[in-house]
Amino acid sequence: MSDIKVPEMGESITEGTIAKWVVKQGDQVKQGDVLAELETDKVNIEISAEEDGVLSQILRQEGETVQIGEVIATIGASTGAPAAGSVSAEPKPAEKQEAQQPAVQAAAEPKQDSGSSDVAASPAARKLARELGIDLSKVNANDPIGRIRQEDVKQHTDRPQASSQPAAPKAAAAPAPEVPGKPVLRQPMSRRRATIANRLVEAQRTAAMLTTFNEVDMTAIMDVRKRRKQSFQEKHDVNLGFMSFFTKAVVGALKQFPLLNAEIQGEDILVKKFYDIGIAVSAKEGLVVPVVRDADRLGFAEIEKQIVELAGKARSNKLALSDLQGGTFTITNGGTFGSLLSTPILNAPQVGILGMHKIQLRPVAIDAERSENRPMMYIALSYDHRIVDGSDAVRFLVTVKSLLEDPETLLLEG
Template sequence: MAIEITVPSAGESVTEARIARWMKKSGEAVKVDEPILELETDKASLEIAAPAAGVLTVTVEAGQIVKIGQVIGSVDPSGKATVAPAQATVEKKADPKGEAKADVKLSPAARAMVADSGLDAAKVSASGPAGLVTKDDVLKHQSAPAPAANGTAKPEPTRPAKSDGPRETRQPMSMIRRRIAERLLESQNTTATLTTFNEVDLSAAMDLRAKYNEKFEKKHGVKLGFMSIFAKASVVALKAFPLVNARLDGGDVVLQNFYDIGMAVSTEKGLMVPVVRNVDAMGFAEIEKEIGAVAKRARDGKITPADMTGGTFTITNGGIFGSMLSTPILNPPQAAILGMHSIQKRAVVVNDEIVIRPMMYLALSYDHRLIDGREAVQFLVRIKECVESPERMLFDI
């Protein structure tokens, strides 16, 4: 008797999903617990495994919107396969075209482009974490001028070549991107958002990293980054100004006496904000490890709705993309979000002398219904004090 495949519950308030792709074809043999399809909700992507060994029957094709609990296929334990394994077909088609060697790490989108275009993946410069080749890396490699015979770059043509492809392409917005758009619009329409700015001298933090990073990494297996320093500084400031860590619930102000901080992560599917729990009880090493773990799950498409709910405050770092200044948008029901930016050496006055220091602009967007300008400014000043004098965080002063 065939065993039905239904759309599982994907978290509170999630009522529908989109079938992103079937990893196996209808009529193909599958193994128990083998991933057979990818579902995309407005919060995360989920891999669904085969409930039993047998032959797969697909009843709802990829790209369709489905409801939680809906039957989308089945597995017949006594059935006979009528389709060859999909993976073998893919490999036969991909190998003659593009080279994706085992020692080259590629994102799923980059791997597909390499396979279709015939590129040698080893020649593409990687910009992603841990040497990951991204879709943008492949596009940049394809648009780079080809080298001439003497090794110098060929001059670009004076007139661009006419494209044989369509001038426009249309594709459906992903469930995650659609939800991001809805939440951003909701944030703008339902909060009284105001942003205050300050700047921080990172000399002391950079000296601290230079002095201890080698020993820190050797002992803990992770590097000492700026995110853990700003996370600890945020906890100090949140304790000093509890309203920044609060939320509005109807006509009530809910003071939250825990510190679960969202860390914005950019992925190929859009911006996600996984939450690092109980940051106040963590040391720098624990924070760095947890940030790395949740960011990896987000980029690998393995993040779950539980990973992104319940945060009390958010930190976003546009500086990794070169942003010098921005106004972050609130992540409701949170009342505030801290924006970090790129570090630039600038001339500043210290003790009546002009010196060159590594400076970063900070931005705090906050809900003015709950937080007054005075508290917001003082909160940002407290973060500045902690980052400029990291010992304050060690002695909680």
């Protein structure tokens, strides 16, 4: 028999949530088979069997929070069938399964209290609630994903209890805070969604965040793409998109305004002399920001290939921690969803994020007498005013605009 433990996943990750058991208790497994999927606040990982055998016991259920090194299941040796004609004192397979099932359930599932069976709670919380005779459905959860922990049960016992006098019968009410008679769907946040929510709120709470705007005439870039797109695709086996132009423009502007490539550590400012640019990608579980490393040293084709690869990994939950850590500045493109203007939120501890938006034909004055319809894009820079002055932020965005409107300069500045 061997234990299945939660593996090490990097210094910054200490726990995860069992998102899915791929196999069932009692299933035959082989070495290397995927047993379960573990969700963390950054990446999803697969937990595999290290030997052949039978998944004899599942100790932690889907949705439960587990710690690094914790045993979540056991694998036992395979058992063969009795020889033909032999008499065995063992129960028949069906009878044996029925006899063992209650014991397995008792080990894997806490005893269900009235009203508590559908409540998300840790095993320790369930045990304490049983001992104290508390209905878990009446306990308030402080966990961001709505899971009741042992501390929540203890806090519940400290609150004044309702009178023990029998109450007059009353009609069943709809669960608060839902509107009576209206259809709703209540579902817990995933660990990643809860972490994203907490990080965004924390960024707004701790940073002095401001946003400045400008607009870019995309005529020159669209002309380059029109003339070079096919030959670029044939030569590099990747499309010439807009992100490589914006990544290069951002790098060029960061070199001129280095405080936007910095972070605050206590009372110190850490100015980074490298350019690891995060590219926000929308995935099923929420926004993730994989990083294009050393973007200043990469050509257009290398940037485009990395973005395609990282986006694919994000959407298939294959990103590693190393893909997400250490970015110095972020670019997010709401224009892919039709956004015309927005104020992006900082990706802490970074102090700058550039928002791209939808390209839209708008009349632009060419001179005092002429105007033309041009493909225009609003761009937004959110920045941390604690270390970035407004004048630097405005000039940074103007520099990005200038580089994009004259793409040849990207070869020199980016």
